[in-house]
Amino acid sequence: MSFFDGIPVAPPIEVFHKNALYLNETAPVKVNLTIGAYRTEEGQPWVLPVVHETEVEIANDTTLNHEYLPVLGHEGFRKAATELVLGENSPAIKEGRSFGVQCLSGTGALRAGAEFLASVCNMKTAYVSNPTWGNHKLVFKKAGFTAVNDYTFWDYDNKRVHIEKLLADLEAAPEKSVIILHGCAHNPTGMDPTQDQWKSICEVIKRKNLFTFFDIAYQGFASGNPDADAWAIRYFVDQGMEMVVSQSFAKNFGLYNERVGNLTVVVNNPAVIAGFQSQMSLVIRANWSNPPAHGARIVHKVLTTPARREQWNQAIQSMSSRIKEMRAALLNKLTELQTPGTWGHITQQIGMFSYTGLTAAQVDHLIAEHKVFLLSDGRINICGLNTKNVDYVAKAIDETVRAVKSNI
Template sequence: MSKFSAVPLAQPIEVFELTRSYNEDNFINKVNLGVGAYRDEHCEPWVLPVVRQAEQALANDDSLNKEYLPCLGIDAFSKAATLQLLGNDCQALRENRAFGIQSLSGTGCLRVGAEFLHSQLGCSVFYFSNPTWGNHKLIFKNAGFTDAREYRYWSQSSRRLDFKGLLEDLNNAPENSVIILHAVAHNPTGCDPTEEQWMEIANVMEARKLFCFFDCAYQGFASGDLDKDAWAVRYFVSRGFEMVVAQSFAKNFGLYNERIGNLTVVVKDPAFIPHIKSQFTLVIRGMYSNPPSHGARIIAYILNNPDLYEQWKLAVKTMADRIILMRKELRGALERFQAPGSWDHITTQIGMFSYTGLNEAQSEYMVKKHHIYMLKSGRISMAGLTLKNIEYVASAIVDSLTNAN
């Protein structure tokens, strides 16, 4: 008998299975609202022109080679990425209390950061929002955390943030728990705390001695304003929190398959940093040894070139503005079709994703009858909407609300 005969079949990952089904569907009006990647008004992937320009310049640079990078990655990239997150006026940067580590996109940052917190700080309890990005729990469990807990976040009845429940759950968290916080454009709900609510969250976390682990996947991509989208992280840093932040550049640079991210670490005393870096080096050495160079070189080239940086900011705003427009148009179409209930949450939410409020039966009805591919949770990607398909999607939502239980 084969040693592999006892290996069970794992459940398929919903979002990838949804994409596979969409690709196999021959229906002419099919719509993919499941994929978590930007699409232009023709539903096509968009490589940013400034990225193309940077790639051409790098390809023509004969001084570059294919040697291994250091375990912690390209320093020019990490410094620029950390500055982009924390801002020019950051006191922690001025005092040399913050640094970055190149990693494998946001997922790699989360895994490296979680393994470090577990192995070096003895952390075993982590909290994630209910709901959250589907990979958070798996990443932290695989990094050695043994106690996964949820804090309330989304209210299905009000289609708003359950802020009272959130604070209550954080107040009941044991000291030294690691709290995963979405920095902006919460995935999957698109519902963020206000600045005043972030202040209250910080008060509770400080009082309860909880550790902040921000997941920042959408800086600039949410509102079109890089500084506005970094507000929560910068506020916590200004309050003196020690923290780690997983930065992904998949969305705001369109570098999905380059797997490029930066793990920003903020501490109270710069004297700790050499020890911390040495332990991160060992974590990475035992995981993937060192990161790839291409995505990091692209970002470092753009962020360190003032003209290209301005071009990139315009491209980010272009993507954010299209998403905001799609929210406005979808809400308008639903209201014109007299969809039951209120739909203002479509435009008060922010970022790529929206929690529509459709239940599992209604969401499955959308897929099976209308060939509109969306998650069972009711989450849709606004990037899959266009001016050509919005009315079809809105009419399908009305049909689903009316005829699916």
């Protein structure tokens, strides 16, 4: 007899399960397009040079110690992260209506923000895009939301943002619903609304009295320009919207296992900040109590040192450029092979992911016959492509779509 008898085995988390299958595969030729992490031309993780240099300096700084950070985190990091996403000249910053909360990467920021909204503000209904990042629904349900619904995002037939249905779904959402929006490089589709579409989305959210929760995991990494990647968020701020913004520094700093994140908060009345921060402190206290210092120190030093900031800008431009080159290479090869279907969306998308349009059956075929590993919804990590394997992947896709017909 055990207290734990009868606990069912949960289904595996697909992205990590598929990555494990790849690692355990013994075939001499195999390709990993699963987990969302940047890879170099050689297929290896990349430590940004500016991050390495900063880590060495921090390690040699004898004035630093390992005392606890404040509950809300490293003050300099919080300020720098908030300025990065809102812009140094943001009206919310100038008017003292914004602040940051250091969290455990983007997931921790989502969880802290969701738990605060559910437990303190009694918001219990959320909407996520269909499709969305695989962890969004789980985070909001575990944080206390009783209804996590979908709003239409993707037009599967035309491989574009289905703006008409998206707006209609937001129109139908009950007042005070929390709307989770991807700030840039939508995961998994890689397709973002246009600026005019963002304006329409903002208008509906404002008019219907819905609450905005941005998730931006790829700022700077997506286009190579942090300001361009934050355009939608800054537009919403300019329209007087209150919001919370989950920020991750995993991709754009390569700090995946340091779990560096920030929750930027924008309010309309600075008088509410004291109460907000006190209640958020209790949320953090009950979860991780105090955040870790190392990654926050790295990001803070890089963002606030002009020479290092420029090195970082060059690094994110390099990463985003390689991704764009691989998108073009894959499209060119599929075009050359005259692969059935339409594939122009591959280069219209942005960021590390491409929602290819491949079906679950085609994905199974790719894995079984060609050892090209990807998620069952057809999402691939473009970073897994390089000049040595892109031809192989294109030929594998070509053979697959000819052998396994799509019903879409």
